[in-house]
Amino acid sequence: MEDDIRFMRMALDEARMAADEDEIPVGAVVVAGGRVVARAHNLTERLGDVTAHAEMQAITAATAALGGKYLPDATLYVTLEPCTMCAGALGWSQIGRLVVGAADPKRGYSRFAPQALHPRTKVTTGVLADEAAELIQQFFRNKR
């Protein structure tokens, strides 16, 4: 639990970097064997690429770092509930564990693709959820 908070804080730092770059603030960190193997934040605006979500980049980076195609022994921390695309990618990656900050009732996979994850993936939700949600709300408030 202490580790979960520590790694989610790192993911929140990534989300803040996204906000600083005028990207919707979502951050992700992948941990394996107690070590951070990937960290990423949303880059859809900078790359002009709708697939450049934090989780997609983190999965690609983590598999490159670990040298395999699958991530059964890794945990992905993400500040916002993954969308259908990212949950599908996490499903293919066979990630061992997924730790989520804030829920996303409008776009989150739990509503739109509830079977997207691999059946063996363990899921924890609501870790530092208020901080993650506040980051996003603040971002859109500043947009108005």
Add this chain to the structure above:
Amino acid sequence: MEDDIRFMRMALDEARMAADEDEIPVGAVVVAGGRVVARAHNLTERLGDVTAHAEMQAITAATAALGGKYLPDATLYVTLEPCTMCAGALGWSQIGRLVVGAADPKRGYSRFAPQALHPRTKVTTGVLADEAAELIQQFFRNKR
């Protein structure tokens, strides 16, 4: 309809390239204004990256080629029904039209994430479906 067959044949050519590289044979082509703006095939093995499906690469390449983030005036041809991940990506891309070859009852989005596409995306299925399905069946027969 003639155009659909012509562009699906190109997508099938891409799928054959994948098979030649020992990748699950799925190919995709993106067309805008009657012109091919992206073509891609599955590269998950070569890149060791579960997100490297034909459609994901085709979306990224097409948006780079067209210079926008969204693809409302483009059509994506793909030899196999997109998975949850790819359908989620197509949803974010707001692709104008999706043309599918063979259905994928085991992994296809129509079963697992039926709301993944953008509500304005028009969908055509079953174009050269037998050829696309045969490519995949042959690939797995050769694997045994």
